[in-house]
Amino acid sequence: MRRRLINSTLAVVLVVIAVFGVSLVIVETRTITSSAQDRVDSEAVRLVSIVDSRLLGKENISADILREQVEPGRHAVVEIPGREPIRIGDRLGGEVIESSARGEQGERVTVQDSRSSVTREVGRTLLIIAAVALLAVIAAVLLAVRQANRLGSPLTDLAETAERLGSGDPRPRHKRYGVPELDRVADVLDGSAERIARMLTAERRLAADASHQLRTPLTALSMRLEEITVTEDLDTVKEEASIALTQVERLTDVVERLLTNARDPRTGSAVSFDLDEVIKQQLEEWRPAYRGVGRAIVSSGKHGLRAVGTPGAVAQVLAALIENSLMHGGGTVALRTRVTGNQVVVEITDEGTGVPGDLGARIFERTISGRNSTGIGLAVARDLAEADGGRLEMLQSRPPVFGLFLSRTPKKGGEALLGEPGGPGAPGEDGPPAPVR
Template identity: 40%
Template sequence: MRRRIVTLTVLAAVVATALFGLPLAVAALWYFREDTGSDLERAADATALEVSDALAAGRVPDQPVQGAATVGIYDRAGRLVSGRGPDTADSVVSRVSAADVDVASGPVDGADVLAVPVMDGAKLAGVVRAAMPHTALLRRVGLTWLAMAGFGVAAVAASWLIARRIAARLAQPLEALAAAATRIGEGDFTARAPRAGVAEIDQVGAALDGTAQRIGDSLDRERAFSAEASHQLRTPLAGLRLQLEAALETPGADPYEAIRAGIGSADRLERTIEDLLALSRERRAPRAELDLDAVLGELRRSGGALLNGRGLRVEVQDPPAARASVAAVRQVLAVLLDNATTHGRGPVTVVARDAGGALAIDVADDGPDLGDTDPFARARTAPPGHGIGLRLARSLAEAEGGRLRLSSPHPPTFTLLLPPAEDPGTPSAE
């Protein structure tokens, strides 16, 4: 990129210099040619004024001052009487001597020549010839063109230096942006693109930073969900294991009953996997009205085997309708039931009730007093897996627009709050 910027800038400078310099060079050549003619005419006129009296009196005039132009003085016959020039009149001097002209000019033997007459009244007294070699003109034009070329080279060199500076300024943030993109591609989603002070590049950097942030957050959520979901799958596996162990410890029991119970546990495990996969999708379908009777009925059937005889009581106290995913509510209740089985004591009570228009589902047992501890926070000294299921349940409840909280530390009671099916502040359609 740097080379392209420098090349294009230098090429633009060369084209601009050529487009400006070539007409200027032609103009300089025309100017110097006109200036040469003016110099010859001034020299000839000044000399003619000085020697007019001497030529009219028949005397030989003084040697004229030789400057940039070579001046020669000729008599009526065309002979050189003073100054420098050819001994006899050349074609330019002859035109002035033979015709009634004020000035004659033209190239002669590699020089620009101009001749003017010197008059004595109405008669020709002589001719003044001024000449300047072509080499003098070429020298002046060449020096001017050389100076213009030097300025052009200096302009191109300055453009090259400026282009290198601009290219470095533009390339460095882009290189840093590419490095940040490479780090993100390698899995470092904490990489951020530095700001360059160029609005367009900073917009790309901000978009890249936002993308990295979203990917990192999504990956963190997926990892956390995977860890919590794997812990949640242990609940139906534990129920299946308990059923099989109970069948082995009772030799006289009907094996088919144990097989049927194992198949039921396997079905619950499969349903748990399907629920977790559905809930892990980023985009979900609009929430439908929760079939609370079906959820509680399933809880009655599966909870007894999991509690292993401790007892499960499910009460329904005129609960309102709510909109929530059946899979999410089922998994939240499964987590709470597993928590009561692992950490609680005595029978477990599940109560569905009205909580100010919202649906509240309480899960309580006779476990120890939780005091001021936060059951949703995992302590550093807690055993592996402790609190993971409750965090998963809380995240599922919040994803459904509800809440999961510890409503009573003793006896331990967790309450799931779900929004009502109809918002009271929204008027119903007629």
């Protein structure tokens, strides 16, 4: 592109120089020739007037007297009737410029000048024009190179940016070039880079969340299937198969929920459901894992409560908290249900050492973990709770107490009543949250 810009600019300049240069040469040549002819004519008129005045005064007329009146290098002939012609200067060879004038006494004066002087003057003019044209060409080339670099370098940068986007590097460059059209292209590429970065982040987050949320249900399902393969009791097989089918349905719900959150984290499908059923399901699913490590999981508090939310999402939140207690806590894990204002609260606590003080404010951030875990579980749990209008909080760090707040009645449009009188932290039927020990 640089070469095309330089060639096109140079071609335009050469055409302009050719058109105006040739015209200028013709005009200047005619002007110089006309000026030389005018000078010779003027000298002939002047010389004939001198001869006239001397003839009238009966003064002597000779070549020596008239020589001072003729420009050096020119040749003049004075013809007076009845006398020999008077010649002034050397005869000129080659082409000459000639002018004649007649006086009142019948005399005739002829002045000649060599055309070579005109040729030399025309040559000097041509050299000046050629020098100016050469300077114009050099200036045009320099300007063309500068303009080509100004346009070519940004286009190269933009091509590299587009190539980086295609290779999976969506970092915007935020580089501008002072050319409105190129800056517009750079704006579009930076905007595309930011959108691609958000898409890649969402894809990676979805993959991490799916890996984390599906790991435990798949492990439990695998254990159920192993029990089916080793037992010969038909009733046990049917029971385990029924539980396995239920877990498969839950896995399907987990996947759908993750995909929904990936598209819009605030999109929920909240309904009124029986909270006892969800808690019972979680206890049954997690008791084998707790028995395997010599620990227990129990529930207490009010029964027969109904909450507003997505049962599958609430089950995932409780599963994340129970798994967190299994991995990081100690002793018995207790789930306690209570009511505060228009809120149903499910508290999960254990008898472990609790959450370190430096992690308390950041416990729900992604990649934040007290041990060598992914740090995704609690972040996903909070997102799931908030998607249905609920809230997940750490009520106490030592011993650890986490509270899942759910609305008891749906708001207009299906939203939970959160942040209003009777919401989390407000005085309610049970008073302030108390840890379960």
